[in-house]
Amino acid sequence: MKSIKENILWDSFRQGNKDALEIIYEENYSALYYYGLKFIKDRDTVKDNIQELFLELIKSGDRLAKTDNIRYYLLRALRYKLTRKTPVKLIGETEVQKNIEFSLIESVEHQLITKEVEEGSKKKIINAIGKLSEKQQEIIYLRFYNNLSYQQIAEVYGTKMQTVRNLMSRALHSLKEDFRNNRDQLLLFLLPIPQP
Template structure:
């Protein structure tokens, strides 16, 4: 199914960029196409890049995003209350991609990795949050360091510091309890701070 969503105009009657998520969601549930369009274009990139963290298959990511929004529009009246749209969409996308991988025999080896439903997120040097003038060598060093973390630690770090989710949202998305998420963050930073370069950058407030 291919969903066509019209790019929203700048001269909205309602400026959704200034509306809380709950109000935008309620308008969407009522069938307001501008609200739906706003949600699609506002969060598409976040969904796309998170999807590519779960699987490097662009086709699966794009298909899952299209299916997600098509399902949202079709079932809008039956959907519940949503306070944080981004979290809701990321959680739905994660579940949808895993379902795709489990159903596609061509991805058998990937499916075996997903028996615990835990993606193996990888960080690239371009994603490392450091000063703009930081050298490629330093960025590569930090990204390699981040990639030494466990699967769950990497996903928690990505969702917290790249997608800006709250800890309780991360716990819900990853099917963990709240304290487990906190523990993963603490263990991740404990390991990272053993590296002198990371510690110097971290203490300088650049990460």
């Protein structure tokens, strides 16, 4: 049912309906903002990019592809926009390029500070996540925080669903191994579960 509604909403957005724009903006702003922050640390730059993205989408109007999952569409579009913006040097023999990369580390770090976690455990967690590849971190984020399906994540990367599944499986395994080795320290942090 949800997809049918999204379809209609997206269609009216494509036709330039202001109310549709408002609803889509409201429903997706947070997700886009936090996703963007994983690529670019500067909050204002992320906000500017979201605004620019919407402007471009509106400009494209009915040339935009149809979708029944707006969140997915927008995340993918923003990702494309941010990663494409990499400053590229003009023709040269060899060049060192700094890619804009996805990273969960800063957000997790920030999270741990606010939780007043013990220094040792903090390092272990950061270390464990740092061992994951950029892609693995992003897959975790898209899957668990934006509920994208494996198929959709695969489309974001233009790869096979099985590849994404494998990456996830290896990521979880790597985390598991890390935590197993540091069980004693971590338990102090992880237990007990905070009550609401």
